[in-house]
Amino acid sequence: MHAQNGRDNNLSPSRREFLQSTAAIAATAILPASGLLAQVATPSTGSRIGRIDVHGHVTPPILIETVGVDALGAFGKWTPEKALAAMDESGVATAMISVPPHYDPATVDRIARPTNEYAARLAIDHPGRFGVFAFLPMPHIDVTLREIAYAFDTLKVFGVAMYTNYGDKWLGDPAFNPVFEELNRREAVVFTHPITANCCANLIPNIGDGAIEWQTDTTRAIAQMIFGGAADRYPNVRMIWSHGGGTMPFLIERFVNMAKSPQFAAKFPQGFAAAAAKFYYDTAQVANPPAMSALTKVVPMSQIVFGTDYPARTIADNVNGLRDCGVLSARDLQQINRENTLTLIPQLKGYAGTLR
Numbered sequence: 001m002h003a004q005n006g007r008d009n010n011l012s013p014s015r016r017e018f019l020q021s022t023a024a025i026a027a028t029a030i031l032p033a034s035g036l037l038a039q040v041a042t043p044s045t046g047s048r049i050g051r052i053d054v055h056g057h058v059t060p061p062i063l064i065e066t067v068g069v070d071a072l073g074a075f076g077k078w079t080p081e082k083a084l085a086a087m088d089e090s091g092v093a094t095a096m097i098s099v100p101p102h103y104d105p106a107t108v109d110r111i112a113r114p115t116n117e118y119a120a121r122l123a124i125d126h127p128g129r130f131g132v133f134a135f136l137p138m139p140h141i142d143v144t145l146r147e148i149a150y151a152f153d154t155l156k157v158f159g160v161a162m163y164t165n166y167g168d169k170w171l172g173d174p175a176f177n178p179v180f181e182e183l184n185r186r187e188a189v190v191f192t193h194p195i196t197a198n199c200c201a202n203l204i205p206n207i208g209d210g211a212i213e214w215q216t217d218t219t220r221a222i223a224q225m226i227f228g229g230a231a232d233r234y235p236n237v238r239m240i241w242s243h244g245g246g247t248m249p250f251l252i253e254r255f256v257n258m259a260k261s262p263q264f265a266a267k268f269p270q271g272f273a274a275a276a277a278k279f280y281y282d283t284a285q286v287a288n289p290p291a292m293s294a295l296t297k298v299v300p301m302s303q304i305v306f307g308t309d310y311p312a313r314t315i316a317d318n319v320n321g322l323r324d325c326g327v328l329s330a331r332d333l334q335q336i337n338r339e340n341t342l343t344l345i346p347q348l349k350g351y352a353g354t355l356r
Helices: 013-026 061-067 069-077 080-089 108-125 141-153 174-185 213-227 248-260 271-276 289-298 315-324 330-344
Strands: 051-057 092-098 130-135 159-163 189-193 238-241 280-282
Touching: 051 189, 051 280, 051 330, 061 069, 061 108, 080 092, 080 315, 092 189, 108 130, 108 141, 130 141, 141 174, 213 238, 213 248, 213 271, 248 271, 248 289, 315 330
Parallel strands: 051 092, 092 130, 130 159, 159 189, 189 238, 238 280
Antiparallel strands: none
C-alpha cells in the first residue's frame, strides 16, 4: 500500500502493524464485490436471532486521542466488548458501525483514515458482527474522494456515513456534487446522521441540540436533497435517514403542498411522497407509538430499517419499543429487523447471522 501524504514513515508500531496487515488484505482487491469482509463472514453462534442494526456507533482510538473522552459522553465509554454483549442480549446479528456525531473540519482529514482502518479491523476480528459505514473527511472534496476509493476498493466497506450538514451546507448542496457523483457511480449506501449546524447551536439554554435541533436538521437535509434536485440527479445513491427522518413525517402536509406548487410541480409529477419513499429511514429514537404511526403512514414498510443509536440508547430500548408500540405486526417487525436491510445491502446475505 502506498504511503498517504508521507505519513506512513512516522507511524506507531501498532498502526504500522495494522497497515501491514491491511496491505496484505489489499492484495485481494480483485475479488468480487463482496470482497474483504465477506471472506470472514462466518457469524458467531450468539448472533443467530438476526437483527441488523444500521445505526450502531464506533468510537475509534483516534477520536478519543483528538477530542478527549469527556467530550464524547456515552460514546466515550464504547468498547467492542460492551457492544457485542448488548447485541447478543437483544438478538442483533450485525451492527453497521459509524462514527458518532462529532465534527471538526480542522481534524477530519487526520481522523478519517485511522478511523476506517480501525472499523475494518473490528469487522475482521469479529466475523459477521460489525459492518462498516466509512467516515468521510467532508467537506474537503478531494480528500473525501480519495477516502471513498480507499474505503470501497481496499477496505471493502458496505457504505459510507455522512452528517446531515457540514457547517453551513446541507447534503444536496451543489458544493458536494463531486462526492455524490462518485457515490452514484458506485451505487453506494449512504447512512446519514444529524449534527449541529453553524446556524443553530444552543438556541434554547439548557436544552441540548440533540433534543430538538438534530431532528430538524435531518429534515433540512431531506428537503435539500429532494427539492434541490440531488435525489433525482443521483438515483443510485441509496440513503438512510436517522431517527425516522427527523421531523419530516410530521411536516408531510407542508412538503406535499410545496411539491404541488408552480415552482416544483413539474419536477414531482408523482408528488413528494413518491420522492420520499425512495429513501430509507431507521428506527433509532422513534420506537414509540406517535413517531412510528407517522412514519409508517408516510413511507412504505419496505423503507424502514432497524437502528438503535447504541450506545446513546440501549439496543433493548429500541427492540422493546418497536414490539410494544402497537403499530407493527409480526411481519412488519421481521421486515424492519432484517429483511429490508438485506434488500438495501444484499452483500450482507451470508454475512449477518440468520433469523430464527
